[in-house]
Amino acid sequence: MNLLEVEDVTIERSGLPVVRGVSLTVAEGKISVVLGANGAGKTSLLEGISGAVRVSSGQVRLAGQRIEKARPWRRARAGVAHVEQNRTVFRDLSVVDNLRAGCRRDASIEEAFELFPELGKQRSVAAGLLSGGEQQMLVLGRALLGRPKVLLIDEMSLGLAPMVIERLARAVGELAGTGVGVLLVEQFAALALSVADHAYVLARGEVVFQGERAELLDDEELLRALYLGDPTRSQV
Numbered sequence: 001m002n003l004l005e006v007e008d009v010t011i012e013r014s015g016l017p018v019v020r021g022v023s024l025t026v027a028e029g030k031i032s033v034v035l036g037a038n039g040a041g042k043t044s045l046l047e048g049i050s051g052a053v054r055v056s057s058g059q060v061r062l063a064g065q066r067i068e069k070a071r072p073w074r075r076a077r078a079g080v081a082h083v084e085q086n087r088t089v090f091r092d093l094s095v096v097d098n099l100r101a102g103c104r105r106d107a108s109i110e111e112a113f114e115l116f117p118e119l120g121k122q123r124s125v126a127a128g129l130l131s132g133g134e135q136q137m138l139v140l141g142r143a144l145l146g147r148p149k150v151l152l153i154d155e156m157s158l159g160l161a162p163m164v165i166e167r168l169a170r171a172v173g174e175l176a177g178t179g180v181g182v183l184l185v186e187q188f189a190a191l192a193l194s195v196a197d198h199a200y201v202l203a204r205g206e207v208v209f210q211g212e213r214a215e216l217l218d219d220e221e222l223l224r225a226l227y228l229g230d231p232t233r234s235q236v
Ligand SMILES: Nc1ncnc2c1ncn2[C@@H]1O[C@H](COP(=O)(O)OP(=O)(O)OP(=O)(O)O)[C@@H](O)[C@H]1O
Pocket: 013, 014, 018, 036, 037, 038, 039, 040, 041, 042, 043, 044, 045, 187
């Protein structure tokens, strides 16, 4: 079942369309990734889904219900969690208090420690003292405790070491395993493709490729172009 459906969505910034007629889906328990160079419109797309920016036209449906006109907090309450690029933690609060801040009554912060035992060993440490990777774990753990249906994750790998990125990717796979639909936006294809079920490539606001992970892995030319940051150069 598709938990998230984005249909023909256009988003404008300063009067210019930066997301143009994009359609994509995220199924229950699956990971869809959106790849694309800097400025391709990935962040704007996620913001349009969570409500941080207005969608000019098209539909966004969560479990079949239209949400593209709903206020951001309503979308969050309906089950859209948005993990933004800047890893926002409450720096002065402990790990436990950061998790409590996002914890629904029917969730337990122990669930976050099961997913990230690393955090369980630092319960009373101020979040600001954690490494970048641990802060990302904290943000993901907190999002999990909000019991989302769909998790939007923006550039989780930014500035992190490959080993840490692999660790996070594994955790995202485990999260999806619980039934959450994940939409992962990444500039770097390797991480995204290691966990993706379905992949989309965005260039200048448009989807220029979509397919199963295997198809993208098979298409060396497209992959190379992705790494060079210009997916429009390949034959798609
Ligand atoms: N607040 C804004 N006002 C005007 N234009 C914006 C704004 N934010 C982004 N843009 C423009 O929208 C386009 C898409 O940006 P967006 O951040 O969505 O792309 P991206 O693929 O996520 O890139 P990045 O990896 O840099 O986040 C870019 O041309 C950018 O300059």
